[in-house]
Amino acid sequence: MSFTDTAQVLHRLAGADFGAAMALVNSHNVATLLLRYSPDGLAPACLPDLLSGRTVACTALTEPDTGSDLAQLKTLASPSGDGWLLSGEKTWIINAAHADGVVVYAQTKAGAGVKGMAAFWVDAHAPGFERRPVSSSGAFNSMGLGGFVLNQVFCKPEQMVCPPGVAFADIMDGINRARTYVAAMCCGMVAQALATASAYGQQRQAFGKPLTQHQGWRWQLAQAATALKAGELLVADACARIDQGADVQAEAAQAKLYATSMAQTQLGELLHAMGAEGFLDRHPFLRHLAATHAAALADGSTAMLLERVAQNFRLKPGES
Ligand SMILES: Cc1cc2nc3c(=O)[nH]c(=O)nc-3n(C[C@H](O)[C@H](O)[C@H](O)COP(=O)(O)OP(=O)(O)OC[C@H]3O[C@@H](n4cnc5c(N)ncnc54)[C@H](O)[C@@H]3O)c2cc1C
Incomplete structure (x- = not known):
């Protein structure tokens, strides 16, 4: 599939x-990583089950003390015999509640920052791997959020899927794609909410006529439709650049920045347009709203993305 199609x-x-969409794509992202870095070893062993959904995988960077500032990761990989021993803790990981395998990012040399970071394929059933629950909003249930402790988990040399020097560059490359599809997903939630509100407004009567026949009511939907269109154009632009192999750092950041805040605003407006009906469990407005706030943190928080965009506008010395 082209990236444009994947995003759609x-x-x-x-x-x-x-949540379910994130759970699926995060597992498949691991399949892609194994195929790229271990095409003859881990890929043939793991991909058939990952792609069929018989097994589930996840990617673990975040730790209890470290989120945005990846250089401070404390999970340590120490050489042991011909392999590695991993110790540390990860949290807020999609699929970690039930994953069979985890790509764990760990520091191989204390103090080396992102340059010392490597990625390991860890069997979640290995001795020393202990799951930890993340008790959060029920709106996130379908993500399989969880955490785990690594207590001297042994990894063979071939389980180091990305060595130091490669792991961080690979994350930065992959994160532009993730930012773009998260932006697309925010647009998807707004599109769905808009369709629901529009259908509801045609049948719900107030003051003797359907809601859609009240100008003030339908203007709310017109605002949402316009903001959604802007978000979708930013997503389409970033997707097209990815498909062309062009640099997409600023475009992916802008698409996610705009789409997350647009969805936070417009889902609130559309929920209001539904009246109390919008709070019923059969509608996803509240679930979607919580998701847009999660989307603004996962794969680079809003602050990180603003900094990314700001870097593109920095003046060079001597320029005015
Ligand atoms: C639903 C959900 C799913 C997730 N899934 C995964 C996953 O699968 N794998 C994984 O590894 N992680 C995952 N995460 C974690 C996510 O990547 C982190 O939440 C994110 O990196 C931010 O880290 P933090 O929450 O520790 O916030 P912090 O880094 O502690 O930041 C707190 C706040 O301060 C802001 N901030 C931080 N630094 C600066 C700065 N320099 N200037 C201004 N503001 C700043 C941040 O934007 C944020 O608003 C998930 C999170 C959520 C909510």
């Missing part, structure tokens, strides 16, 4: 449930 699939899935 995720847009559609997120309209039903952002």
Whole structure:
């Protein structure tokens, strides 16, 4: 699939449930990583089950004390015999509640920052791997959020899927794609909410006529439709650049910045347009709203993305 098509699939899935869509794409991202870095070893062993959904995987960077500032990761990989021993703790990981395998980012040399970071494929059933629950909003149930402790978990040399020097560069490359599809997913949630509100407004009567026949009511939907269109154009631009192999750092950051805040605003407006009906469990407005706030943190928080965009506008010395 082109990246444009992938983003459209995720847009559609997120309209039903952002968490389930994230769970699926995060597992498949691991499949892609194994194929790229271990095409003859881990890929043939793991991909058939990952792609069929018989097994589930996740990517673990975040730790209890470290989120945005990845250089401070404390999970340590120490050489042991011909392999590595991993110790540390990860949290807020999609799929970690039930994953069979985890790509764990760990520091191989204390104090080396992102240059010392490596990625390991860890069997979640290995001795020393202990799951920890993350008790959060029920709106995130379908994400399988969880954490785990690594207590001297042994990894063979071939389980180091990305060595130091490669791991961080690979994350930065992959994160532009993730930012773009998260933006697409935010648009998908707004598109779904807009369709629901529009259909509801045609049948719900107030003051002797359907809601859609009240100008003030339908203007709310017009505002949402216009903001959604802007978000979708930013997503389409970033997707096209990815498909062309062009640099997409600023475009992906802008698409996610705009789409997350647009979705936070417009889902609130559309919920209001539904009246009390919008709070019923059969509608996803509240679930979607919580998801847009999660989307603004995962794969680079809003602050990180603003800094990314700001770097593009820095003046060079001597310029005015
Ligand atoms: C639903 C959900 C799913 C997630 N899934 C995963 C996953 O699968 N794998 C994984 O590894 N992680 C995952 N995460 C973690 C996510 O990547 C982190 O939440 C994110 O990196 C931010 O880290 P933090 O929450 O520790 O916030 P912090 O880094 O502690 O930041 C707190 C706040 O301060 C702001 N901030 C930080 N630094 C600065 C700065 N320099 N200037 C201004 N503001 C700043 C941040 O934007 C944020 O608003 C998930 C999170 C959520 C909510």
